[in-house]
Amino acid sequence: MIRTRSAPSPTGFMHVGNLRTSLYCYLFAKKNKGQYLLRIEDTDQTRFMPGATEDIYASLRWAGLLYDEGPDVGGPNGPYIQSQRSEIYNAEVSKLLNEGKAYRCFCSPQRLEAMREEQQAKGEASRYDGKCLSLSKEELITLEASKAPHVIRFRMSEKEYKYMDIMRGELAFPVGSADDFVLIKSDGFPVYHFANIVDDHYMKISHVIRGEEWLSSLPKHLALYEAFGWNHPEFIHLPLLLSKTKKKLSKRDGDVSVRDYIAKGYLPEALLNFILLLGWNPGTDKELFTKEEMIEAFSFERLNKSGAVFDLEKLDWMNSHYIRGKNISELFSLSLPYFESAGLIVKTEDPSLWKTAAGRNISRNYLEKIVGIEKERVKKLSDFADTDRVGFFFADSLVYEKDLLFWKKMETAQVVQNLTQAKILLEKTLETEFTKEHLRDTIMRWTAETGIKNGEMLWPLRVALTGMKASPDPFEVADVLDKPMCLARLDQALEKLT
RNA sequence: GCCCUCAUCGUCUAAUGGUUAGGACACCAGAUUUUCAAUCUGAGAAUCGGAGUUCGAUUCUCCGUGGGGGUACCA
Numbered sequence: 162m163i164r165t166r167s168a169p170s171p172t173g174f175m176h177v178g179n180l181r182t183s184l185y186c187y188l189f190a191k192k193n194k195g196q197y198l199l200r201i202e203d204t205d206q207t208r209f210m211p212g213a214t215e216d217i218y219a220s221l222r223w224a225g226l227l228y229d230e231g232p233d234v235g236g237p238n239g240p241y242i243q244s245q246r247s248e249i250y251n252a253e254v255s256k257l258l259n260e261g262k263a264y265r266c267f268c269s270p271q272r273l274e275a276m277r278e279e280q281q282a283k284g285e286a287s288r289y290d291g292k293c294l295s296l297s298k299e300e301l302i303t304l305e306a307s308k309a310p311h312v313i314r315f316r317m318s319e320k321e322y323k324y325m326d327i328m329r330g331e332l333a334f335p336v337g338s339a340d341d342f343v344l345i346k347s348d349g350f351p352v353y354h355f356a357n358i359v360d361d362h363y364m365k366i367s368h369v370i371r372g373e374e375w376l377s378s379l380p381k382h383l384a385l386y387e388a389f390g391w392n393h394p395e396f397i398h399l400p401l402l403l404s405k406t407k408k409k410l411s412k413r414d415g416d417v418s419v420r421d422y423i424a425k426g427y428l429p430e431a432l433l434n435f436i437l438l439l440g441w442n443p444g445t446d447k448e449l450f451t452k453e454e455m456i457e458a459f460s461f462e463r464l465n466k467s468g469a470v471f472d473l474e475k476l477d478w479m480n481s482h483y484i485r486g487k488n489i490s491e492l493f494s495l496s497l498p499y500f501e502s503a504g505l506i507v508k509t510e511d512p513s514l515w516k517t518a519a520g521r522n523i524s525r526n527y528l529e530k531i532v533g534i535e536k537e538r539v540k541k542l543s544d545f546a547d548t549d550r551v552g553f554f555f556a557d558s559l560v561y562e563k564d565l566l567f568w569k570k571m572e573t574a575q576v577v578q579n580l581t582q583a584k585i586l587l588e589k590t591l592e593t594e595f596t597k598e599h600l601r602d603t604i605m606r607w608t609a610e611t612g613i614k615n616g617e618m619l620w621p622l623r624v625a626l627t628g629m630k631a632s633p634d635p636f637e638v639a640d641v642l643d644k645p646m647c648l649a650r651l652d653q654a655l656e657k658l659t
Numbered sequence: 660g661c662c663c664u665c666a667u668c669g670u671c672u673a674a675u676g677g678u679u680a681g682g683a684c685a686c687c688a689g690a691u692u693u694u695c696a697a698u699c700u701g702a703g704a705a706u707c708g709g710a711g712u713u714c715g716a717u718u719c720u721c722c723g724u725g726g727g728g729g730u731a732c733c734a
Contacts, residue, residue, distance in 0.1 A: 205734065287660085288661095334663075352733085468728090478683085535696090537697055
């Protein structure tokens, strides 16, 4: 049975690198009819962040990476939170202690630091010197009785560890690559390496899929499995996600948490699809994948070895692709929170009615029309509510330079004449016929009949309605704004010109 | 310092002991057009360096160089 797990630490909001690892875990499990689980690794009490665990759940749920076992969904191998598994770790470490495979260490942090500095100065690898290994029975008894703070160290085997890596071939870690590392900290909590392998063993994990930052600690893990006499799982180390400066992607690089991308308006389909291709490829030109297609296509053989820069340009492209694939009502629901948080609209008691800051009523239909127009233009959901883009739909009066009304080298009189004519045509149009199709027919027929260039009519009209040098065409805009607002804006433009 | 690891366009990547080194995003140009967007067409853009093996190396080997990771009572 294939079993994979995500094992994030609740030290911050769910990281996109973690999301990618989780995706691969999920895909591999699902591809092989296996199981995927979530375990929370919260053994560092000092770095624990309240809310982080919930953020992990929420992020995975948002992405649709549903786990078969986990803290909030239960399962037969729990608890799935490490801080609730102390008894298990204590029992396991006792075994090692009794067998002489682990020992207590009373060295102070200061001594350890001094030791390392000295080793480094001598050009040696820094490693624990084994001082407490030679403590006599009497010394040990006294120290323990005095309740002196101490850690439990693993007695690392002096041997070369090898591992046949599925993507890198044979990896060899010479004797001394790992030292007598700590198993249990002085606060009684286990350290990652220990809790991790104990849990993976008891949770029957078959494939450990994790970031490359763990590659160098592989000999520690191998040695632990060996000490316990357990078979170790397969290890797959994924290339790291890098920042623009090619460093391991971290908080310092700006937006790295899943929630940042949710807030910016990225769809889960897009983020997942983007992340899928950072370190893996299908071997074909196919780049757009549904989740089912990902599961179908995924395999370790096509994993990449080198780090991938997390560059948002392609994500934007994918996001706009997935946005275009959604219908208006879906997009309305998805973008509504952005309209509200941008302050363009506020809720009223009526769930299908909003108001602008200035108090103008905004209907669902109004918002859906805007979404329909912008759908082909936006990259992110937040763009739907970008004031620079759609602010004119919500403003009562527009602020723009008079010169903007002139298309190419038009004379003032001509602009005035065309806008006046547009006003006449719009006035004659019944409110019930005030649609983009009808308006287009009306205006274009007029320009055709009079021989006026399209731009001479449409540019000034568009600017009068939007106040912007770049915007959707005037018919679409008029369709949304409605007759009274259009006429008011034409009047406003004409005033500017006279 | 020590250990591990990686190296193809700006970015994500494909490919092979013999190719015009392919695709995508981005960028640029053109078409279309009332502006934007979209769409279509086209262009530019890469095998880190040096040896070796070989008829032939981007591919295999070695040495450099560069990048990354680890080196904690963090994960």
